[in-house]
Amino acid sequence: MTLHEHDVIVVGAGGAGLRAAIAAHEEGADVAMVTKLHPVRSHTGAAEGGINAALREGDSWEDHAYDTMKGSDYLGDAPAVETLCQDSPEETIQLEHWGMAFSREEDGRVSQRPFGGLSFPRTTYAGAETGHHLLHTMYEQVVKRGIQVYDEQYVMELAVTDHGDPEDRVCHGCIGYDIKTGNLNGFVANTGVVIATGGPGQLYAHTTNAVAQTGDGQAMAYRAGAPLQDMEFVQFHPTTLPSTGVLISEGVRGEGGILYNSEGERFMFEHGYANNDGELASRDVVARAEVTEVNEGRGYENDAVHLDMRHLGEERITDRLENIIHLATDFEGVDPLEEPMPVKPGQHYAMGGIETDENGATCIEGLYAAGECACVSVHGSNRLGGNALPELIVFGARAGRHAASGEPASSQIETGPSARTETSNVDAPVELGRVGADAVTDGGTLLDATPNEVVDHTLEQERERVETLMETDGINHADVRSDLQETMTENVNVFRNEAGLKQALEDIRACRERYQDVGVSDPSRTFNTDLMQTIETRNLIDQAEVLTLGALARTEFRGAHWRESHQERKDEEWLKHTMVAWNGGDPELYYTDVILEGEEKEYEPKVRSY
Amino acid sequence: MAEHYTSFSRDDTRWLLQRVTAVFLIGVLAFHFMLLHFVHHAYEITLAGTTARMSQPGYFVTMVSFLVAGTFHGVNGVYNALVNQGIEGTTRSIVKYGLIITSLLLIAQGIRVAWVMTGGQLV
Amino acid sequence: MSQSYDRGLVENFGRWTEFSAGMWAWVFHKFTGWVLIGYLFTHIAVLSTAIEGASMYNSTLQGLEALLIVRFMEVGLLAVAVFHILNGIRLLFVDLGVGLDAQDKSFYASLILTGAIAIGSIPTFLGGI
């Protein structure tokens, strides 16, 4: 057991974490990264499409901001959206200066291409593997700067003081579990902890996200007292492979791929889901159409429909869509030149996350968050393609800089319970939050202790937790996790209705109760992934509850969130963020206002049509 | 760092020489085999015949170069193989100088034999 | 505490059944190279008998040539040399960056050609015995 002391501790080494670490290092701070995967294994590497940045003549950050706001269905906060769009060009060029292998124009400049929802072709990209290049380029810079990386080190909990009001609390570090040796380590942060742990895709059985995307950061920050914001907004991608969730890009439909149900009907037209656009209708429309077909008994096995591109001809396919052939054969065992590909909607991106201001700061002093785990909020209720990667670099850098300074900075976005404007009256069918004598503490400890004492204390608690899990001869966490994923997939998917959401809350409660009995059956301290995943499952339960609660409360259709019997956007009632605070184990839902007031203009909610 | 005492001990020099000698050897080795197994049969070889060939300056020079190139190529190959098996430090130096000395002895002996074979009639 | 398990040298060569073309080529090239340098030493040694005079030289050579086993070894030597030459040419092309995509085919071709030449030369080598 060791205490490691640094100025800034960055938890997570995906795009956001790496950028934060570099920024903090440039401020002169002693930075360390703590990550459960080696940095290059982070899921940022999976991003394909690109990075939006207004770089060229004829484009402007204002246009980018306008598009983003419109895309968010007016649930983005203007200061965050504008910051994103203002900083993105500089950050993108910074990547180029660090040697990122962008695709190029004839004149040698960085290429840009058009993307859905954008009024200008402003998406810079590096082939079909933008995220891979972004991740590796930034990791290279981390190596260059000699920033310390503790890899395969699973962060289990934050070390935060125990003040009653989360806004009085201070985060002093975190506790890591060294996966290889089984040792617990305390990490003391002198000026700040930045959480950059990515999205919670594993809430769903079917997702484009990696197995490591368990949203640990959100759950830890949540329990430490930072509220989770807008968690009900989850983007589903309509064409993912059924056995793995691997994404089949829109390119296939763009080139003329056709969706069929098991009756051989081209349902997008024949069943009137999108009489004009057909297969090319927007993501959520297609996703809902597919689920409807399956629900009405016209699906194939695995709840899939078929995406057929054979009629495009072998030549055109190998020419334009070669990587689809690899994806389908490698991950589904289907040769798309010979047979149609089975596809179904899969979880893709979480718009919500840890509430932060435009500096990446949460309401807890010394605790920052950036990337998919955070909600600044720039994506509101729906993220535009190519807007997540700029979010990583823009807010990663800001969070890193501010964490290095160690001083709270002024911001336009307010955070924490004091920003509350309205209390919610949604009634959950079951009790929420902590169950009995929960093995997990809130992360809260001692009031007026030195940072080392706070970390030490948390370390002790976490050690007990590990010992308990190791000693318990209980059920396998995987059973609980799969029940959880099942109910989320069944009830909190692209179609949501009150009964289903309530059912989900009940099921989540049941999972919580069963979780009381989990045990780790692998007795080894060496590379005990059983233990790690057991802890992750707990984190998933916490987030599932928040997500479902938000979805139950929000009785409207906005962005990615669709509700039966509430199929329209209700601006008078719902132009507000849903916030859920852990509240020491007794979760509370409340609302804060959306900020539509920009630097120079007010963003008027308009009908989102394209 | 590789031993950069002189520019000639750089690994790329040996690598390159290995290829250059190989190219040379392809020709000469083929010629050698053809001559001594197919044109003249090995079982018919006598010193008289050998001397007749050896005393032509072109043939003599070719054979000596053949020997030098072959020795360098072969011994350098052996050294590389041993280095790849992971010999280090002193063992490596011993092997290295051992091989160099052996090669020099081989070449010396070879030239001596070749000289004898000319029967002193080298014109 | 963790410690790790080193599977040892078996790893390196115990897996020969799973070797691919390039690996076999490497193994054979090594083997043939060693045989050739070994032969070079022997060869010079044998030829050194010339220093002792013509009769010694002639009788040594012809004595050796009279042995059937030596004749077969010569065929073997030819095969070794031919393979080394052909694969050496293959490697030279690889060094030049030519035909890397056909590296496995060129290896098989070297093998077949070596076999053919060796067999074809048997009559010559066994002649006059």
Added chain:
Amino acid sequence: MSTHVSESESEADAATDQQDRPAAQQRRVEKKRERHEQRERASDSSETEGQTILLKVFRYDPEVEDKREPRFDDFHVPFKKGMTVLDALIYSRDHYDSSLTFRHSCRQAICGSDALFINGSQRLGCQTQIDDLDQPVRVEPLPHQEVVKDLVVDMEDFYEGMDAVEPYFQEENLPSDLEEQRQDRANREKIKMSTRCIWCGACMSSCNIAAGDNYLGPAAINKAYRFVMDEREGEAIEQQRLETIEEEQGVWRCQTQFSCTNVCPKDIPLTEHIQELKREAVKNNLKFW
């Protein structure tokens, strides 16, 4: 009703990507088609459907009594069309033995965590269809690396090799703020394949030369290639990079075994890159003679 955006995070430049499709990739497409046809002919793959496959998995744990001696465990996994080796491992872990340990994350051949030794060859578990393999399926940790536990190997050697080539862009002469460095398309194409490496270690494990720990290994050399060939970096640094790869542990160690190229899941023509660097180094040194 479309209040929604049609987005595309797609491989829209697939077209440009294809223009100069490396032969390795082309071969892979062909190989796949062949395999597929074979499968079709031999048996309708629905025949395997409903069947159980046998997985033989290497087990070892220094801390657990009966796992101290390495052994193989059998797992019987119900087959589903599209099932990959990784899926089968996950199934075995979640249903039979939660202590079965292996690295994995993305399930889409991009994180490079799950390079394994499957039926005698280095492959990514997530990228290998069970249908393409002979039964039983034998899964082992990567050869030539020390085993930490079960299928997990120590990657430190690999990471060290990568670090040794200074794997980061180092050009100090940058254009001002919002100006990018220019790079022509041909040069980007030239380095394209080399930038695809996902650090899986399959190449290093397949190379006999890299088995001894005194060779940088194909991935690290490929990383060096990626920078040497990138025109955005200046002469001086290129010079320095060439010197690095020429060192003792560098390119001269490669004996063109090609196994790295054969196993690379990203189809990177590693041998070609190494050979090109050798020639580059020779040319470079000839200049000074």
